[in-house]
Amino acid sequence: MTRISVVIPAKNEAENIVALVEGIDRALALLAPFEIIVVDDCSTDNSVAVLQARATTMPHLRIVRHDRSGGQSAAVQSGVKSATAPVICTLDGDGQNPPEELPKLVAPILNDTTGRIGLVAGQRVGRQDTWSKKWASKFANGLRGWILQDGTRDTGCGLKAFQRQAFLDLPYFDHMHRYLPALFNRDGWQVAHVDVSHRPRGAGRSNYSNIQRALVGIVDLAGVAWLLRRRKKARVLPDTVQGDAK
Template sequence: MTSPLVSVIIPARDESGNLPSLLDEIADALAAIDHEVLVVDDASRDGTWALLEARAAEDPRLRPLRHAESAGQSTSVWQAGHEARGEWLATLDGDGQNDPADLPSLIERARQGDVTLVAGHRTTRHDDWLKRISSRIANGVRARLLRDQTPDTGCGLKVMRREAFLRLPYFNHMHRFLPALVQAQGGRCVSLPVNHRPRGTGRSHYGLNNRLWAGLLDMAGVMWLRRRSRLPAALERLSPENTTARDERTERTT
């Protein structure tokens, strides 16, 4: 089984109305890029799983996964990252607000070789006032405290090296702090402007309590993780010349 270049990861809960068009858009946007798509059904109560089963029967690039009980967005992304086979992971939300047409430009920037993660920046938001203001406050506080130089870390559109993602510490809500966590491991992050669209069908599962207040609490934990991190640390390896000399000495004494 060959490994694709990109594994697209979509956490989804009750998104049966948005996924068909979203999957079609991903296929069109990545027609020239070898990819797979992993959709994690996080205990949906609508027809999400039946939809994914039917689509996967026709499209071998689609790999559906699901939780019997809701585990949240971070767990969905983290588990899919471990199941993925691609060199790069591309994430986007299942509600259709992220535009798959932005994926090629993010992937192209990531493959230039000088960054670990490319994050989308929603310069124009199409959300209700509560979501916008809570996100603005959280982004402002996070930028001031974490100094991760990422204007919109909450944007679901991101492209990152899979090997770097697998080294990150796991905790609930970690998906909101990926740039800061990557930087704590010695990686480099950049942001690119991306399109943002109104939600298609359904409703958001985030509100003030689980977006703003929980985010502020999680931020304290990320600050602690970054403060306690000692990476990157210079690591020297035995040179090939020294290895050869050591082997020759071993042969002469045996």
């Protein structure tokens, strides 16, 4: 049985993606069996071609393709739905999240004896981004943390590990990947945090600008705050269900 599914949302990352999946392959060698799922978000370069060529000698590499560009959260959800393992790891397709961090990231869930850790969130140290991107991220994280009280300083980090079914139980909306700690907390899961390294983008450029993130972030933040206030609070007591289940 596959232990871990690694989900990579990617768009126009032909110059980075093969080196990334090969790095994941080396990093998780001691945690086999695992699978790598790259979700191509309607790339216009030759990402799919280079992945298909690599998959001929890497049978645990799978490719999921969108019929249109849906964004990072849509790609993550498509990958998680296609996954076969109970534990999911995610990282960005641009190569800035070092795959060597994956064993450290997934360890809290694999070693959890309580079954209550739903999410392990990576938090970047020594970020290798432009000054404007780091400033915008710091401001957004500060505002989000103040409003949602999610106890996480860096929700934008692509390195995460979580229980597959717990993720699928979350309410889906575009850009939800930036609010996973608050959403997992909402459903009663414990959230662990791990400091992770960061490296410069190898090639290509980001698919999103600071202005784009800011515009959608205002609406999303209000929506998540509403979801937290309207969560279901009642729970069924154990061993109280009576009658035949049909």
